[in-house]
Amino acid sequence: MSSINYSEKIPNNVNLADDRTLQRALEQWQPNFLSWWGDMGPEGSHGYDVYLRTAVSVDAGGWAHFDHVKMPDYRWGIFLTPGQEDRKIHFGEHKGEAAWQEVPGEHRANLRRIIVTQGDTEPASVEQQRHLGLTAPSMYDLRNLFQVNVEEGRHLWAMVYLLHRYFGRDGREEAEALLERRSGDADNPRILGAFNEKTPDWLSFYMFTYFTDRDGKFQLSALAESGFDPLARTTKFMLTEEAHHMFVGESGVSRVIQRTAQVMNELKTDDVSKIRAAGVIDLATIQRYINFHYSVTIDLFGADQSSNAATFYNSGLKGRYEEGKRDDDHQLNGQMYRLLDVQDGKLVEREVPMLNAMNEVLRDDYIKDSVAGVGRWNKVLEKAGIDVRLTVPHKAFNRQIGTFAGVRVAPDGRVISEAEWQANQAKWLPTPEDRAYVASLMGRVMEPGKFANWIAPPAMGINRQPVDFEYVRFN
Amino acid sequence: MNGPVSIEVLKQHLIDPEICIRCNTCEETCPIDAITHDDNNYVVRADVCNGCMACVSPCPTGAIDNWRTVLRAEAYSIDEQFTWDVLPAQGTTADDALRAGQAEGGVGAQAAAEPAGIEVDTVRGSTVPPWSAAKPYVNLYTHKAPLRATVVGNYRLTEAATESDIHHIVLDFGTTPFPVLEGQSLGILPPGTAPDGRAHHARQYSIASPRDGERKGYNNISLTVKRVTQDYQGKRVDGVCSNYLCDLKKGDTVEVIGPFGNTFLMPNHADSHLLMICTGTGSAPMRAMTEYRRRRRLKGATGKLMLFFGARTQEELPYFGPLLNLPKDFIDTNFAFSRTPGQPKRYVQDVMRERAADVAQLLRDDSTYIYVCGLKGMEDGVLQALQAIADQHGLAWETLWPKLKRDGRLHLETY
Numbered sequence: 001m002s003s004i005n006y007s008e009k010i011p012n013n014v015n016l017a018d019d020r021t022l023q024r025a026l027e028q029w030q031p032n033f034l035s036w037w038g039d040m041g042p043e044g045s046h047g048y049d050v051y052l053r054t055a056v057s058v059d060a061g062g063w064a065h066f067d068h069v070k071m072p073d074y075r076w077g078i079f080l081t082p083g084q085e086d087r088k089i090h091f092g093e094h095k096g097e098a099a100w101q102e103v104p105g106e107h108r109a110n111l112r113r114i115i116v117t118q119g120d121t122e123p124a125s126v127e128q129q130r131h132l133g134l135t136a137p138s139m140y141d142l143r144n145l146f147q148v149n150v151e152e153g154r155h156l157w158a159m160v161y162l163l164h165r166y167f168g169r170d171g172r173e174e175a176e177a178l179l180e181r182r183s184g185d186a187d188n189p190r191i192l193g194a195f196n197e198k199t200p201d202w203l204s205f206y207m208f209t210y211f212t213d214r215d216g217k218f219q220l221s222a223l224a225e226s227g228f229d230p231l232a233r234t235t236k237f238m239l240t241e242e243a244h245h246m247f248v249g250e251s252g253v254s255r256v257i258q259r260t261a262q263v264m265n266e267l268k269t270d271d272v273s274k275i276r277a278a279g280v281i282d283l284a285t286i287q288r289y290i291n292f293h294y295s296v297t298i299d300l301f302g303a304d305q306s307s308n309a310a311t312f313y314n315s316g317l318k319g320r321y322e323e324g325k326r327d328d329d330h331q332l333n334g335q336m337y338r339l340l341d342v343q344d345g346k347l348v349e350r351e352v353p354m355l356n357a358m359n360e361v362l363r364d365d366y367i368k369d370s371v372a373g374v375g376r377w378n379k380v381l382e383k384a385g386i387d388v389r390l391t392v393p394h395k396a397f398n399r400q401i402g403t404f405a406g407v408r409v410a411p412d413g414r415v416i417s418e419a420e421w422q423a424n425q426a427k428w429l430p431t432p433e434d435r436a437y438v439a440s441l442m443g444r445v446m447e448p449g450k451f452a453n454w455i456a457p458p459a460m461g462i463n464r465q466p467v468d469f470e471y472v473r474f475n
Numbered sequence: 476m477n478g479p480v481s482i483e484v485l486k487q488h489l490i491d492p493e494i495c496i497r498c499n500t501c502e503e504t505c506p507i508d509a510i511t512h513d514d515n516n517y518v519v520r521a522d523v524c525n526g527c528m529a530c531v532s533p534c535p536t537g538a539i540d541n542w543r544t545v546l547r548a549e550a551y552s553i554d555e556q557f558t559w560d561v562l563p564a565q566g567t568t569a570d571d572a573l574r575a576g577q578a579e580g581g582v583g584a585q586a587a588a589e590p591a592g593i594e595v596d597t598v599r600g601s602t603v604p605p606w607s608a609a610k611p612y613v614n615l616y617t618h619k620a621p622l623r624a625t626v627v628g629n630y631r632l633t634e635a636a637t638e639s640d641i642h643h644i645v646l647d648f649g650t651t652p653f654p655v656l657e658g659q660s661l662g663i664l665p666p667g668t669a670p671d672g673r674a675h676h677a678r679q680y681s682i683a684s685p686r687d688g689e690r691k692g693y694n695n696i697s698l699t700v701k702r703v704t705q706d707y708q709g710k711r712v713d714g715v716c717s718n719y720l721c722d723l724k725k726g727d728t729v730e731v732i733g734p735f736g737n738t739f740l741m742p743n744h745a746d747s748h749l750l751m752i753c754t755g756t757g758s759a760p761m762r763a764m765t766e767y768r769r770r771r772r773l774k775g776a777t778g779k780l781m782l783f784f785g786a787r788t789q790e791e792l793p794y795f796g797p798l799l800n801l802p803k804d805f806i807d808t809n810f811a812f813s814r815t816p817g818q819p820k821r822y823v824q825d826v827m828r829e830r831a832a833d834v835a836q837l838l839r840d841d842s843t844y845i846y847v848c849g850l851k852g853m854e855d856g857v858l859q860a861l862q863a864i865a866d867q868h869g870l871a872w873e874t875l876w877p878k879l880k881r882d883g884r885l886h887l888e889t890y
Binding site for chain 2: 064066217239240242246247251372460462463464
């Protein structure tokens, strides 16, 4: 077993060099991680020098360090946002007490579960994206894919650090298991459904990073409020990196739309077959991809009514998005929240105790944020003078979890019959033909400054580098 | 008057709403809460942002790195920014003011005079004055209520045979207060109107005299003004304000506004060192600081003065004679001439590199304050030279630079 040079290989601000227990745990785990990365990390790219942003410390000057690095040599690191002296738990029944620096016994099982669930999504993304490098539409996009990958890897490290440092033997076993599950594996799948879906093409990747990584933003934001201080500080730092993933998604889809609009204007047509013949992705297909990724992702927030969610909030483990900026009592006893339900074939609202609706509260915040970005995509169409507008479907559409699992709802929110669903499914969700068409466009473009036909170049390069900068050196 | 209310120019930090993904990273990163958002946009408060750049590298999109030169009084408010779909183009009033000035500029026209904006680079330099600087008065006299000053002296500083016509102009305020500190500037309102029929914009000039007057005990100041006769392309252009000033006679009066500037100020503690780097009329604030120190030389000031001064030729260098007369143990003066016939071109940064060991010694000292003044183009070269010198001498510019900025010890003023 090779020993680790702690300050160089694992930049950290958790005093790793002096923590023998943690060192031993990581020395066991780290070679397994590298071996997992070797097997499941981006395919065929281990020798590339990639222009990566690497955190080397948590201060403003240190966490966005840009340089060409080989991905296996990326400095994964363990970073926590600097602690705030005398931080208090600011919601739930422990409100006003000092934040916990160690895990309280009575919350141990729940905290571990939260951390494992979050941690499991990180390697899952890497696994889902491992083949995409072979079909990147440009060197710029390839670099962004690799950046997303290494940051998912680092986020895995962040969760594994918490498991190792605070959960003893159980934690070590859970950390091992994170490297053993595989996305989409029938026998040992990843914990959450969306992370077992395939990311077969770049449009899916952009949708995933826009919608599903945005779920990451909201989950991490809720955990960043936690009364368990190490979890709050870890996730706070992760949020700064998660933003990059959402950027890749938002700008990626936006560039696809921009290119499509350009071709529609050149050909003066909205005929799907002509648009496809010109080698770009028609807006109807883009809309179907939105419908799919959006609906799959909002399932990630869990059941609309959940006693677990109430417990997590009440016991101070997981807050709401921007908990600190809300001006209610932060305990929510006796407060109600309106949920959607189905009665007599119609959608109706009913009131439930807000504490039991915490998943829905977070989901609704997420929805607001998602919709705003779709509005920005529409500005691209508006600017191009095209009348079509993209939308997100109704939140009851295509749900597999919670009240709407098994209920057929159209994108506009009408409850419909199974027959109507079957008759229209191909209009609302990507069909095998859509996926085959999008797949047919995928092909590697690797010359600096060149872009695949179906996507527009970005407005600006990474770190103020030019768009035709050599973001990846293939050696 | 039709002119703008204030000619203080601000490099306003803005976020591009077309590129921003509203991820909140910038707001989270900003150490002084200058960034905020509504449902539509993330925006920067012009009155809070100090250009510290902490938000810039964490931004995943690059949307954060946008700057517009505006008149401070006309900075975009956050309410205005909330409504934007796209960034406004650089332009509007500040641009008019700058354009009017640039027409008078010209390569080698190192007039602290010309563009109406003397621009303090708060992105690369300090946003705070030295801790021991005296507190300045600013904006006492405005377009609406300018002050009338009397010309009590106007001398040509450069040899009559040279093209470069630089004047030392002394203005007296009589009994009206016009309190200034070394490093501050004032505005001159040239008479007459621009071709569009509106009154001329004010032109900004660094003050070349110390706080106690060009003549000690008198209520007067001096300016260093270069006559502008060509534009950047070498075409014949008569500078609106510089020709007016250079042609003034003793006894004439001029309209003055100001004073301006609250960061490019000198330290007042006795052991502080000044590292001054300038070209042409960028020497004006350096003359003011040097003169202040010279007059108090016997009162316990132990700090060192080191000056790097560039011009095209020795003959075109203002204050050349008086500078040579200053004792060597008072100021360490280094000239760089870029057009001496038969000699290779030398710029201030070249001479700084030659004196690297001594510059490094100053950089190593926490009492050293750095001032750079001249044409905009000189900033890059000077900063690169400082970086090279620091790095060669084990001073890690990457950490030294932010510290200098934070401590009010690096001041960049260019035009």
